[in-house]
Amino acid sequence: METIIANKQVELNEQGYMLDMTQWDEGIARAIAIEEGIELTDRHFDVLNFLRKEQEKGTALSIRKIGKSGVVGIKEFYALFPEGPLKKASRIAGISKPASCI
Amino acid sequence: METLEAPVQAPIKKDKALKKIMIINSKATVDSVYAALILANGARMEGIESEMFCTFFGLEMLQPKKMDHLHVATVGNPGLHIPTMIGGLPGMETLASAMMKKEMDKLDIPTVSEFLDIYKASGGKVFACKLAMEMFHLSKEDLWEDIDGVLTVGDFYNRAQEEGCQIIFV
16 A cells, blocks of 8 residues: 655555665665554664665575674664564664564 | 644553463484474563473583584384385484584574574563472472572462463473
8 A cells, every 4th residue: 555654655565564675765664663652763763774685585584594793783773673573673763574583 | 834744652551462472392312402492482572471490301502511412213203204114223312412403503593502592582471390300300400590480280270370371381
């Protein structure tokens, strides 16, 4: 479905994940983050930019890979994006919903 | 001044029916331990509070010397499709376990020790069973240093006295 987030027209799937990651910008990220109850800081953006880079490479993201990335530790990742970090961070980063079990 | 800014949305509160999960593992086989770890860690990934309780042979996964050398059962395990008499031959269990670990490596599944670290960093809790520890003559020093405590069955149930809590026996 098409919707307006932060003055931009974006396409979302029924679970609220962006279908086209090129439509993303920081304003959209901040607006989605507010929905998720998170106020974004530079540290959040470090993680979001890493996720977007990995998505571009076609990596299947998992908490384990993020922990090993050197960008953020698992503990901090959970602290930055509480209650479902991988799913929330992916949604805010404008990438597809992760399908990882680990 | 008129702006086109969409109104700032309030956080969407989703009240979850499942708030906390408690996983009991009583076995030392690879399949049982990984099922318990994936369920427990998966709950954290969904924002669900998560605790693990290891009892009987499940304590093997909390012993640093043993946790990364767990086996699959080659006898009494019809899913493996090895005839019982062959499954009982010396070395069969080691061989089958090594093969399974290789497959898990390919799927990027962490070792038990790494998995426990990931789980712990996620905020998950791990407990050992007091009675089983006494049975196997184990002290807290024999167990992984990051466990959150040693519980009696009563302690365990008290931890479950919360709305939205479910207990799963693996």
